[in-house]
Amino acid sequence: MELVTVREIYRDTEKYLNQKITVGGWLRSVRDSKTFGFLVLHDGTFFETLQIVYHDKMENFAQVSKLNVGAAVIVTGTLIPTPEAKQPFEIQADEVVVEGASAPDYPLQKKRHSFEYLRTISHLRPRTNAFQAVFRVRSLTAYAIHKFFQERDFVYVHTPLITGSDCEGAGEMFQVTTMDLNNIPKTEQGGVDFSQDFFGKQTNLTVSGQLNGETFAQAFRNIYTFGPTFRAENSNTTRHAAEFWMIEPEIAFADLKDDMILAESMLKYVIRYVMENAPEEMQFFNNFVDKGLIDRLKHVVESEFAHVTYTEAIELLEKNNDKFEYKVSWGCDLQTEHERYLTEKIFKRPVFVTDYPKEIKAFYMKLNEDGKTVAAMDCLVPGIGEIIGGSQREDDYEKLLARMNELGLKEEDYGFYLDLRKYGSTRHAGFGLGFERCVMYLTGMSNIRDVIPFPRTVGNCEL
Amino acid sequence: MELVTVREIYRDTEKYLNQKITVGGWLRSVRDSKTFGFLVLHDGTFFETLQIVYHDKMENFAQVSKLNVGAAVIVTGTLIPTPEAKQPFEIQADEVVVEGASAPDYPLQKKRHSFEYLRTISHLRPRTNAFQAVFRVRSLTAYAIHKFFQERDFVYVHTPLITGSDCEGAGEMFQVTTMDLNNIPKTEQGGVDFSQDFFGKQTNLTVSGQLNGETFAQAFRNIYTFGPTFRAENSNTTRHAAEFWMIEPEIAFADLKDDMILAESMLKYVIRYVMENAPEEMQFFNNFVDKGLIDRLKHVVESEFAHVTYTEAIELLEKNNDKFEYKVSWGCDLQTEHERYLTEKIFKRPVFVTDYPKEIKAFYMKLNEDGKTVAAMDCLVPGIGEIIGGSQREDDYEKLLARMNELGLKEEDYGFYLDLRKYGSTRHAGFGLGFERCVMYLTGMSNIRDVIPFPRTVGNCEL
Numbered sequence: 001m002e003l004v005t006v007r008e009i010y011r012d013t014e015k016y017l018n019q020k021i022t023v024g025g026w027l028r029s030v031r032d033s034k035t036f037g038f039l040v041l042h043d044g045t046f047f048e049t050l051q052i053v054y055h056d057k058m059e060n061f062a063q064v065s066k067l068n069v070g071a072a073v074i075v076t077g078t079l080i081p082t083p084e085a086k087q088p089f090e091i092q093a094d095e096v097v098v099e100g101a102s103a104p105d106y107p108l109q110k111k112r113h114s115f116e117y118l119r120t121i122s123h124l125r126p127r128t129n130a131f132q133a134v135f136r137v138r139s140l141t142a143y144a145i146h147k148f149f150q151e152r153d154f155v156y157v158h159t160p161l162i163t164g165s166d167c168e169g170a171g172e173m174f175q176v177t178t179m180d181l182n183n184i185p186k187t188e189q190g191g192v193d194f195s196q197d198f199f200g201k202q203t204n205l206t207v208s209g210q211l212n213g214e215t216f217a218q219a220f221r222n223i224y225t226f227g228p229t230f231r232a233e234n235s236n237t238t239r240h241a242a243e244f245w246m247i248e249p250e251i252a253f254a255d256l257k258d259d260m261i262l263a264e265s266m267l268k269y270v271i272r273y274v275m276e277n278a279p280e281e282m283q284f285f286n287n288f289v290d291k292g293l294i295d296r297l298k299h300v301v302e303s304e305f306a307h308v309t310y311t312e313a314i315e316l317l318e319k320n321n322d323k324f325e326y327k328v329s330w331g332c333d334l335q336t337e338h339e340r341y342l343t344e345k346i347f348k349r350p351v352f353v354t355d356y357p358k359e360i361k362a363f364y365m366k367l368n369e370d371g372k373t374v375a376a377m378d379c380l381v382p383g384i385g386e387i388i389g390g391s392q393r394e395d396d397y398e399k400l401l402a403r404m405n406e407l408g409l410k411e412e413d414y415g416f417y418l419d420l421r422k423y424g425s426t427r428h429a430g431f432g433l434g435f436e437r438c439v440m441y442l443t444g445m446s447n448i449r450d451v452i453p454f455p456r457t458v459g460n461c462e463l
Numbered sequence: 464m465e466l467v468t469v470r471e472i473y474r475d476t477e478k479y480l481n482q483k484i485t486v487g488g489w490l491r492s493v494r495d496s497k498t499f500g501f502l503v504l505h506d507g508t509f510f511e512t513l514q515i516v517y518h519d520k521m522e523n524f525a526q527v528s529k530l531n532v533g534a535a536v537i538v539t540g541t542l543i544p545t546p547e548a549k550q551p552f553e554i555q556a557d558e559v560v561v562e563g564a565s566a567p568d569y570p571l572q573k574k575r576h577s578f579e580y581l582r583t584i585s586h587l588r589p590r591t592n593a594f595q596a597v598f599r600v601r602s603l604t605a606y607a608i609h610k611f612f613q614e615r616d617f618v619y620v621h622t623p624l625i626t627g628s629d630c631e632g633a634g635e636m637f638q639v640t641t642m643d644l645n646n647i648p649k650t651e652q653g654g655v656d657f658s659q660d661f662f663g664k665q666t667n668l669t670v671s672g673q674l675n676g677e678t679f680a681q682a683f684r685n686i687y688t689f690g691p692t693f694r695a696e697n698s699n700t701t702r703h704a705a706e707f708w709m710i711e712p713e714i715a716f717a718d719l720k721d722d723m724i725l726a727e728s729m730l731k732y733v734i735r736y737v738m739e740n741a742p743e744e745m746q747f748f749n750n751f752v753d754k755g756l757i758d759r760l761k762h763v764v765e766s767e768f769a770h771v772t773y774t775e776a777i778e779l780l781e782k783n784n785d786k787f788e789y790k791v792s793w794g795c796d797l798q799t800e801h802e803r804y805l806t807e808k809i810f811k812r813p814v815f816v817t818d819y820p821k822e823i824k825a826f827y828m829k830l831n832e833d834g835k836t837v838a839a840m841d842c843l844v845p846g847i848g849e850i851i852g853g854s855q856r857e858d859d860y861e862k863l864l865a866r867m868n869e870l871g872l873k874e875e876d877y878g879f880y881l882d883l884r885k886y887g888s889t890r891h892a893g894f895g896l897g898f899e900r901c902v903m904y905l906t907g908m909s910n911i912r913d914v915i916p917f918p919r920t921v922g923n924c925e926l
Binding site: 001003005007024025027043044045057070071072088099100101102103104122123124126127131132135136138139143146150153156157158159160161162163165174175176177178179181184189192198199200201203205212215216217218220221222225226231232234242243245252254255258277290312313336340356395416417419420421423424425426430452453454458459460461462463 | 464466468469487489490493506508535537541545562563564565567569579584586588590591594595597601602603604605609613616618619621622623625626627628632637638639640641642645646647654657661662663664666668675678679681682683684685690691693695697705706708710715716717718721752757776879882883884886887888889890901903915916917919921922923924925
C-alpha cells in the first residue's frame with residue numbers, strides 16, 4: 001500500500017505541504033462537534049502524531065465520529081500548514097476509511113497508565129508514547145552497535161546459545177532437554193541418562209559467548225558477538241532478567257589499553273547515534289522519565305574517560321567509608337554505591353577502574369606482574385555504575401593452566417581454549433556490554449522489564 | 464597496538480608503499496634458505512595473505528626460520544612493490560617479533576583439509592581460507608540485513624527465546640527448565656509440577672518470533688526480528704540444524720503483494736552488498752566451492768522475480784510428473800525437486816509461488832475469497848528452492864477464530880493474538896528468511912554445519 005509516513009511528513013515537510021496524500025495509522029483520540037471533528041493519528045513510524053480534520057461532507061461522518069481509540073484508519077486529504085496551532089500542520093481529510101475498528105474495552109484509553117499496568121499487556125504497550133520511545137531507541141542502539149563494529153571491519157560472530165559446557169557456574173544455568181520429564185531415562189547407576197537426550201549429553205543455555213568468541217578473534221583478529229544470554233538467577237530486582245542480550249567484542253594483538261579505547265569509542269558512538277537519530281524520543285525521556293538525561297549523555301560524549309586502578313580507587317573510597325552501607329577495603333568487590341561515588345562524586349565523568357585482585361575476577365584474566373592483580377577493567381558511568389566489564393586475557397599456556405588448576409577447573413573441558421595458547425597465541429582482550437543495561441542508560445528507564453519487549457524474569461514468561 | 468592491517472594495505476596500497484609499517488598476524492608458511500627466508504602472513508582482516516622477506520642480518524633469523532605454521536608474529540619493515548611476482552607487493556622485514564609460537568602438532572598444516580575433518584576442530588577452522596570466507600560473508604550478510612531494514616526505518620525487535628506457549632508443535636521444541644532432573648517435582652496427580660520450575664510453568668525454546676513480531680508491527684507498522692530459533696527435529700541432514708538464526712519482518716497496512724516486493728528488494732540488496740564488500744571471498748567460492756555462483760547471483764539481482772499461483776504451478780509441474788520422484792497433484796506440498804524445477808527449468812529466475820491450499824499452511828494465513836487457498840507466498844531461487852516463506856495474515860477476528868477452532872487451537876492460548884484483531888486490526892503481512900539458508904545460498908556451501916560457527920545438530924553440541 002502506498003502510504004506517506006508521519007516520519008516523512010515531519011522530516012520532509014516541504015515536499016508534502018499542500019499536497020494530497022494518503023496516510024494510515026491508529027487513532028489516539030477522536031473529538032467531534034456537529035459538523036466536523038478531529039482525529040489524532042499515530043502511524044508507528046514517528047514519535048509525534050498527526051492531526052486530521054474531517055467534515056460532515058464525508059458519507060461516513062457518523063461512523064468515523066463513533067470510532068474508539070485504537071482504531072486503524074486510512075486517510076486521504078491535503079496537508080496544510082497551521083502556523084497558529086500547537087502542531088505545525090494538519091490534514092484536511094477528503095476520505096477516512098476504517099481499516100479496523102477498536103472495541104470499546106480497548107485497554108489503552110487516553111490517560112496515563114503506570115508501567116506496572118502496562119507490563120500486564122506487553123502486546124499492547126508498544127502503542128504508548130513511552131514504549132514507542134523505548135523500543136525505537138532499543139532498535140537504534142542495536143544498529144549503532146553493529147554499525148560501529150562493521151565500520152571498523154569487525155566480524156560479527158553468532159556464538160552458540162545451547163552449550164554443552166556445564167563448567168561455568170552451572171547452578172545459574174537453564175537446562176535444555178527433549179527428554180520426557182515425566183519419565184527421565186536413568187543409567188544403571190540411577191543417574192540421569194543424558195546419552196538419551198537430544199545432543200547425547202547434558203546441555204544448557206549459554207551465559208557468555210566469550211570463550212567461543214576468542215577462538216574467532218584468533219582467526220579474524222577483531223570480532224564481536226551480539227546475541228541472547230541467559231541467567232537462571234532467582235533474583236527479582238529491577239536490574240535482572242533471565243534472558244537478555246549481550247555484546248562481546250574480542251580483539252587480538254591488543255592489550256587492556258586497546259580494550260579501553262575500544263569501549264570508550266563504542267559508548268560515545270552509540271550515544272551520539274541515538275541522540276542524532278531519535279531526538280524526539282530522547283526529549284521525551286528527558287522531560288518525563290529522567291530529567292537531566294540529555295545533559296548527562298552529552299557530558300559523557302564530551303569527556304575523556306578517567307582511569308584509576310582498583311588499588312587507588314579503594315584508597316579514595318576508604319576516605320569516604322562513612323558514606324557507604326558496605327565499607328570498602330582492598331580485596332572486596334565494588335558495590336553500585338561505590339561505583340557511583342567514584343564516577344559521580346570523585347571523577348564527575350566516566351571512569352575505568354583497572355587491575356582488580358585476581359580473587360574477585362574470572363580465571364581467564366591476565367595476571368599482572370605483581371602476581372596479585374589481573375588486567376581487568378570495569379567502565380563506570382554516572383547514574384548507573386558499571387556498564388562494561390572487560391579484561392586482557394591470559395595468553396600464556398602455563399599461567400592459564402596453573403590458574404585453572406588453582407580453581408579446580410578441568411583441563412579436558414577447556415582443551416579448545418588452551419589450544420588457542422598453544423598455536424599462535426597473541427595478546428588479546430575483550431569486554432562485555434549488557435545490552436539492556438545500555439538501553440536503560442540511554443533512556444533513563446529504571447526497570448529492565450520496561451526495556452525488553454517480552455521480559456523473562458523469575459516466575460514470569462508471558463507471551 | 465598500532466598495526467597496519469592487510470586489508471588497509473590491499474585497499475589503500477599507495478598510502479603504504481615504500482613506507483615503514485608494522486603488521487601482525489599468523490603464519491601460513493615459512494620457507495628459508497641460508498641467508499634469507501619468506502613468511503606468508505595472514506592477519507584475519509583480509510582474505511589475501513602478505514609475503515614477508517627476512518634476512519640473516521636479523522638477530523633472531525634462526526628462531527624465525529624454525530617457526531611452525533600458525534605462529535603469531537609482529538613484523539616491521541618496508542612495503543615494496545613486486546611488479547614481476549605473483550603478489551603485488553611484499554614486506555622487506557627489519558624485525559620479526561614472535562608473539563606466540565605454534566606447537567609442531569598444529570592441526571592446520573599447509574595442505575587441503577576436508578570440511579568433515581575441519582568440523583572436528585571448530586575452534587581452529589576459522590583460520591582456513593574457506594572458513595575465513597564463510598564467516599566473513601556470514602557477518603556481512605547479517606549486517607546487510609540490518610542495514611536494509613534500518614534504512615527503511617523498520618524497528619528491530621528482540622522477540623523472546625524462552626517461551627511459555629507450548630502450542631505450536633511442542634513435539635519439536637526444546638524444553639527449558641531449572642528443575643533437578645534427578646528428582647522432578649510431581650503434583651498430587653503424579654504429573655510434573657511445573658509450578659516449581661523457574662518460570663512457574665512449562666517453557667520451551669522458541670520456533671518463531673512471528674506472533675510476537677505481529678504485536679510490534681501493529682504498533683510500529685514496520686518491524687523485523689533477527690534472532691536464534693530452535694527445532695528439536697531428529698533429522699540428520701545437510702540442511703537442518705537444531706539452532707539457527709531467522710529474520711522475520713512484519714509490515715502493517717500491507718498485503719501479500721507488498722510482502723513480495725519487500726522480500727525481493729531485501730534479497731537483491733543483500734546479494735549486492737555481499738558481492739561489493741567481499742569480492743575476494745566471492746571469487747573464492749566461485750572458483751573452489753560452487754562454479755557459476757557469481758553468475759547465478761548476478762542473474763538474480765538483475766531479474767524481475769516471476770509470480771505464479773500454486774494452482775498454476777501444479778498445472779505446469781503435472782506436465783513433467785515423469786521427471787519427479789514425488790508426483791505432484793493439487794493439494795500436495797511442493798518438494799525441493801519441484802521447487803527447483805519451477806525456478807531453474809520453467810522460469811529460469813527466482814519465482815514467487817502464491818495462494819497455497821489452506822490445509823498445507825499455518826492457521827494464521829489469510830483466507831482467500833475462494834475459501835480454499837490462503838494468501839501465502841514462497842520465494843524459490845535457482846540452486847536451492849525455497850529461501851523465503853511468508854504470508855498475509857488473517858486480520859479478521861471471526862475468520863481467525865473459526866480457523867483456530869477448526870484446528871483445535873485453544874482460544875485462551877492466543878488471547879494476545881486475537882486482541883490484535885480486536886483493537887485496530889490492519890491488513891498485514893510478513894515472511895521468514897532462514898539466515899543459514901541465505902548464507903548457504905550466497906556462498907554455495909552445501910552443508911549447514913559449515914556456515915554456523917559452532918553448529919548444533921542431533922547428537923552434536925561441541926564447544
